[in-house]
Amino acid sequence: MSWLQLSPEEWTAVRLSLKVATWAMIVSLPIGICVALLLARGKFWGKSLLNGIVHLPLILPPVVTGYLLLITFGRRGPIGAFLADNFGIVFSFRWTGAALACGVMGFPLMVRAIWLSIEAVDRKLEAAAGTLGANRAWVFFTVTLPLIMPGIIAGMILSFAKAMGEFGATITFVSNIPGETQTLPTAIYTFTQVPGGDIGALRLTLVSIVISMTALIASETFSRRLGKRLDLQ
Amino acid sequence: MTVAVDISHRLGAFTLDARFESAGRLTALFGPSGSGKTSLVNLIGGLLKPDRGRIAAEGRVFVDTAQKLFVPAHKRRIGYVFQEPRLFPHMSVRANLLYGRWFTPSAERYEDLDRVVDLLGIRHLLERRPSHLSGGEKQRVAIGRALLTSPRLLLMDEPLASLDDARKAEIMPYLERLRDETKIPIVYVSHSVSEVARLASDVVVLSHGKIVAFGPTGAIMQRLDLLPKESQGEGGTVLDMRVAGHDDEFEMTILRSTAGEIRVPRVDTAPGSAVRVRIRARDVMIATELPRGLSALNVLAGKVASIDTSDGATVEVRIDCNGEMVLSRITRQSMNALGLAVGLPVFAVIKTVAFDQENLSRTGALHDI
Structure with a gap:
């Protein structure tokens, strides 16, 4: 079974992928909740525009999204230059850029899941909490947030899974640098491009399947437990 | 308050x-x-x-x-x-x-x-x-x-x-x-x-x-005109009375107020406590003399205070029983047969079984004095 043994380079790609996907998921979560709240509850001018922008990565070719990220968040892009000069945050050809690309690609999936769960919340419960003395922030944290938790978890898993599989936008934005921006999909792609790389590609494919299945099962278990607590079943 | x-x-x-x-x-x-x-x-x-x-x-x-x-x-x-x-x-x-x-x-x-x-x-x-x-x-x-x-x-x-x-x-x-x-x-x-x-x-x-x-x-x-058509039959008199005593033999409770005394199916509450009774207007009969040979147990003496004839076949008669008004709904035919007129002394007759649990309730003081 020695062919199952991952090489150090392959381990690096696995670790990097997990790191990128985790960061992409965690950083986009609070933004995702806010945007989902705005879309579900907000009444403002430009709501459909916001809706369109959020969903853009879902309909655009990933290469286009990657290229758009390159020209805005790249070293010479307007936002990229600003962040680099003022905060020292650099995206281009770094793992942070891979995380940004993955986060952006998974964002519409996350927002949709949370949005749906917010729309399912009975607003009468929130009004009741108000009459009991809770202000809007308290109502959100003690009533709304616990009730949309299944949607938040579903959104996180979707975002994580999308990040684990993201290829087009990542390779366009931050290229395929081993140890810095080479994630599982780009590593597998590299293996398929060299003679004798079949075994390596197969190993990483198996790793990919295991990680995805684990994430899926974990989310299912968690949701079921939560559902039982909320008595939604 | x-x-x-x-x-x-x-x-x-x-x-x-x-x-x-x-x-x-x-x-x-x-x-x-x-x-x-x-x-x-x-x-x-x-x-x-x-x-x-x-x-x-x-x-x-x-x-x-x-x-x-x-x-x-x-x-x-x-x-x-x-x-x-x-x-x-x-x-x-x-x-x-x-x-x-x-x-x-x-x-x-x-x-x-x-x-x-x-x-x-x-x-x-x-x-x-x-x-x-x-x-x-x-x-x-x-x-x-x-x-x-x-x-x-x-x-x-x-x-x-x-x-x-x-x-x-x-x-x-x-x-x-x-x-x-x-x-x-x-x-x-x-x-x-x-x-x-x-x-x-x-x-x-x-x-x-x-x-x-x-x-x-x-x-x-008592303002039946204020009630919706379908529940006008539910309207009538609301009297806040006190328990005067219990009749153990017949399992009844005697209630008293200035209007007089009425007997209702037993209410488990101590003498002196307050009980509210609702008497539907349609459950109240009117007699011009003290009725005899009648199964109804509750007879309140009073005077006709007003007669409302605005509603076709039935009339509403308000009877002043010692200061408390009891409302009765009878047919216009009965009114004519009895010769009812304002000021006439009459008796309001109510069957004890007209008081079911829904019409009897314990109360405390309903207004602050």
């Missing part, structure tokens, strides 16, 4: 114009659906903002558009029991009950969990989830949750409407205890004559957004 409302608020097709000031323990907002009752409690509770007007309770002003004052719902400390229980599904009954407690400054907390739990009989439910409760139990928990915020005023918007008759009967005694044993003034929305007759100290009658009558329950219940 007063609730003072003087508002006008546009609501789609009509304008809600309401002005009343009640010092009663339980003020009922009575009227058909669509008359603006729920909007009125939402305005009092702070879930709606009136176009114009002023709302105050217990000496505190919650809304005064003239002074641009609007206290948001969460700062009013007005308890609100909705038509549906609206319990938080992700919390246990205990957590639901204690939810509002944290928002009340400790110096102003006058209710505690033990007392409320015993008052409403929900101790055995504390560790359960709301989804494992029956409809009646849920509504009792919802009432407890509102009480535990130690509210200045309690609003109840048809709290029994979503329950079947058995569940209604289960909750009724708790509502009576709430009215008699706590110091909180209650505003109670209902379209049921029997609920209002049983619970209310004062009644505000609403129709198309306007207040058409306001007064003590006894006076309002």
